Amino acid sequence: MELLWLPFSVATILFYGLGQVFAKETRTNVPSANLLLILGANVFVIGVVYFVVFREPNSFPTKTWLLAGAAAALSGGGYVAFYESIKHGKVSIVGTVIGAYAPWTVILALIFLKESMSPAEGIGVALVVGAMLVFTYGRENGGKKTELLGLAFAILAFFFFGTSAALAKGVITDLGTTNFIGVYALVCPTLYALYWLTSQRGRFELPKSNKSILELSVLCFALGGITYYLAIQNGNVSIVTPVTNIYPLLTIAVAKYRLKEKLSLRQYMALAMLLVSILLFSF
Numbered sequence: 271m272e273l274l275w276l277p278f279s280v281a282t283i284l285f286y287g288l289g290q291v292f293a294k295e296t297r298t299n300v301p302s303a304n305l306l307l308i309l310g311a312n313v314f315v316i317g318v319v320y321f322v323v324f325r326e327p328n329s330f331p332t333k334t335w336l337l338a339g340a341a342a343a344l345s346g347g348g349y350v351a352f353y354e355s356i357k358h359g360k361v362s363i364v365g366t367v368i369g370a371y372a373p374w375t376v377i378l379a380l381i382f383l384k385e386s387m388s389p390a391e392g393i394g395v396a397l398v399v400g401a402m403l404v405f406t407y408g409r410e411n412g413g414k415k416t417e418l419l420g421l422a423f424a425i426l427a428f429f430f431f432g433t434s435a436a437l438a439k440g441v442i443t444d445l446g447t448t449n450f451i452g453v454y455a456l457v458c459p460t461l462y463a464l465y466w467l468t469s470q471r472g473r474f475e476l477p478k479s480n481k482s483i484l485e486l487s488v489l490c491f492a493l494g495g496i497t498y499y500l501a502i503q504n505g506n507v508s509i510v511t512p513v514t515n516i517y518p519l520l521t522i523a524v525a526k527y528r529l530k531e532k533l534s535l536r537q538y539m540a541l542a543m544l545l546v547s548i549l550l551f552s553f
Contacts, residue, residue: 275505279513281497287520289490292483300477302353303466307474308484309349310459312492317455320496324448338441338453344434346458350465351427358420368424372512373399374432379508383440391509394550398512401519401543404536432511438499439507447503451496513547 352368376395379385387395442450466474477484494517501510519540 275501275510278497278501279510282494282514283517283520285490285494286517289487290521291524292487301470303469304474306462307466309488309491310462312488314455314459316492317451321448321452330445334444338445338450339457341434341437341441342454342457344430346461348427348430351423351430355420355423368427371428371432372515375435375511376508378436385506385508390550394547395512397543397547401540404540435507435511439502442503447499
């Protein structure tokens with residue numbers, strides 16, 4: 271049971287990593303708000319089905335439900351802030367800022383959730399964070415400066431994602447994963463719909479091609495959300511979050527073969543560091 275978080279974390283990495291590969295294959299110019307609306311529809315259907323199938327009737331204080339709603343809203347707000355950041359700034363920079371939220375979650379978990387780490391786990395987390403730094407260091411920015419507004423949204427997403435993960439762990443301990451996923455399935459699609467209505471004024475369009483690949487992509491993202499919260503339920507969020515955040519490296523590894531992209535020496539180094547970290551988490 272102590273390592274039950276690991277298979278769920280691996281599943282999350284697979285879903286998010288493959289989801290990004292499929293998203294890249296669509297290469298669509300459809301507005302991001304429309305993509306979030308499609309993601310919201312998938313999250314709603316899968317989340318409601320999961321809730322109905324696995325729900326165990328119980329009653330909880332109103333405060334607990336409100337905290338669950340807040341954790342879900344922060345996660346949904348993080349995605350909205352991410353899409354706003356890439357609209358105004360260079361994705362290679364704002365994406366790096368947002369992807370570094372794991373240490374913030376670790377800090378919150380150690381202070382407020384009173385989580386602990388073994389020496390091996392601490393080294394493993396350090397290697398994961400180090401691998402992400404190696405991966406992002408020196409990425410090309412095309413000679414353009416990131417707009418301040420894009421950076422501001424990236425920082426906002428950073429705190430939204432990091433705080434949401436820590437808050438979700440505390441709520442899931444009381445509420446259970448199934449109930450939290452039920453809340454998530456209602457709150458996030460609602461936020462995405464509001465974002466779509468505000469930014470697109472009700473206009474909706476699908477890409478002219480690769481519709482099935484696009485659906486496969488958002489389906490992976492929706493399933494990854496469920497396995498992510500199951501991992502949090504069964505392990506310390508201070509460990510789960512850094513581990514699951516390595517999914518971009520899986521994207522790169524799969525893209526090497528599926529999209530015929532090349533890995534750099536720096537990316538091979540990052541992958542090697544991650545393999546060592548996974549071994550340390552088993553001790």
